[in-house]
Amino acid sequence: MWLRVLFILVFINHSTLVSASDGEWSGYIAAEWRTFFESPSDVAQHGDTTSLSAQAEYYREWEGGKKSFRFTPFVRVDGRDSQRSHFDIRELNWTSVHDDWELTAGIGKVFWGVTESQHLVDIINQTDLVESTDGEEKLGQLMLKLSFTRDWGDVDLFLLPGFRERTFPSAVGRLRSIAAVDVGHAEYASTQGKDHIDAAIRWSTSFGDWDVGVSHFSGTSREPRFRPALNGGRSVLIPVYETIDQSSLDLQATKDDWLWKLELISRSGQGDRYTAATAGFEYSLYGVFESPVDLGIIAEYLYDDRKEAASTPFEDDLFLGARFALNDEASSELLAGMIVDLDNSSRVMSVEASRRIGDNWKINLEARFFSNIDDKDSLVSFENDDFMQLELAWYF
Numbered sequence: 504m505w506l507r508v509l510f511i512l513v514f515i516n517h518s519t520l521v522s523a524s525d526g527e528w529s530g531y532i533a534a535e536w537r538t539f540f541e542s543p544s545d546v547a548q549h550g551d552t553t554s555l556s557a558q559a560e561y562y563r564e565w566e567g568g569k570k571s572f573r574f575t576p577f578v579r580v581d582g583r584d585s586q587r588s589h590f591d592i593r594e595l596n597w598t599s600v601h602d603d604w605e606l607t608a609g610i611g612k613v614f615w616g617v618t619e620s621q622h623l624v625d626i627i628n629q630t631d632l633v634e635s636t637d638g639e640e641k642l643g644q645l646m647l648k649l650s651f652t653r654d655w656g657d658v659d660l661f662l663l664p665g666f667r668e669r670t671f672p673s674a675v676g677r678l679r680s681i682a683a684v685d686v687g688h689a690e691y692a693s694t695q696g697k698d699h700i701d702a703a704i705r706w707s708t709s710f711g712d713w714d715v716g717v718s719h720f721s722g723t724s725r726e727p728r729f730r731p732a733l734n735g736g737r738s739v740l741i742p743v744y745e746t747i748d749q750s751s752l753d754l755q756a757t758k759d760d761w762l763w764k765l766e767l768i769s770r771s772g773q774g775d776r777y778t779a780a781t782a783g784f785e786y787s788l789y790g791v792f793e794s795p796v797d798l799g800i801i802a803e804y805l806y807d808d809r810k811e812a813a814s815t816p817f818e819d820d821l822f823l824g825a826r827f828a829l830n831d832e833a834s835s836e837l838l839a840g841m842i843v844d845l846d847n848s849s850r851v852m853s854v855e856a857s858r859r860i861g862d863n864w865k866i867n868l869e870a871r872f873f874s875n876i877d878d879k880d881s882l883v884s885f886e887n888d889d890f891m892q893l894e895l896a897w898y899f
Contacts, residue, residue, distance in 0.1 A: 526563030
């Protein structure tokens with residue numbers, strides 16, 4: 504509670520220094536259409552859907568950039584799924600920069616990780632699952648962050664009050680488990696529930712061709728376990744948030760046209776301690792066939808030593824992908840990939856593409872396909888949820 508009071512006092516104190524005329528606004532407004540190619544597994548689920556979203560960012564700095572304030576609200580209104588209609592403050596923070604240390608207080612977003620197919624070490628922010636099925640979108644997290652810069656690397660210390668629960672589609676939503684997640688009855692291993700204060704520390708540095716990060720997190724897991732239950736005679740899944748300790752390592756080596764990547768974690772608190780890793784490379788080909796197009800070839804191995812008991816479907820899988828950058832005036836890009844389960848040959852294929860239209864417009868395409876899904880695979884809930892999504896966004 505005292506940390507929340509501290510944050511409120513910080514913003515009250517500095518809000519008198521900030522006015523909209525002194526800073527800069529940017530952001531976008533977007534319309535999205537999502538269509539599914541097959542009927543849902545559950546007749547209660549909807550079909551095609553449309554939605555509107557908007558995100559703005561206000562940023563101001565003063566004292567020569569030593570002080571800054573950032574405010575980033577986000578909202579989506581979905582035409583079918585009430586749980587996908589939501590508002591979130593992605594960022595609302597004040598930063599003070601000094602010679603060799605920096606303090607940030609408020610709501611923020613922090614990203615850790617280097618691999619493409621999944622981000623095992625990225626644990627500070629909660630996943631906004633209704634926004635993106637690949638887990639890339641995150642909710643804002645209340646935090647106090649103290650950073651130190653030394654010759655031997657950077658050290659970040661975090662205090663994280665105010666746990667955020669993961670978002671899930673409602674019973675009528677798609678890309679959900681066969682039994683819908685009952686977000687209204689979440690359970691916690693800690694008696695403090697959402698009020699448990701989490702903590703994390705990270706050391707990162709670069710030397711030569713290598714970028715290295717070593718981190719430790721202690722607190723409420725962002726990834727829930729699920730307990731089957733009944734609600735009104737309907738089967739549901741109750742999310743259970745356990746208290747964990749996670750140590751992690753991320754490495755990236757740049758060797759000419761090669762990027763070598765590794766993310767490795769060791770976690771306790773969710774049954775026996777386990778280890779998971781993602782490792783691989785990206786090889787870049789520039790000016791393919793004497794054209795302006797650059798091609799990146801990606802291969803990664805996904806491993807979890809819990810095997811069939813893993814909470815993720817990616818415990819012995821191979822990711823193969825290709826990234827195209829057309830280097831044209833419209834900044835056209837495309838990323839295509841496939842994850843193959845090496846045990847049962849289940850496959851998840853994805854396509855992401857984007858292109859600017861004029862100075863202020865951008866069109867985004869996303870598609871997911873689930874193929875040859877084994878009946879015992881945790882992806883079986885999504886076997887009928889192949890979809891394509893188009894988004895048209897106006898940036899200001």
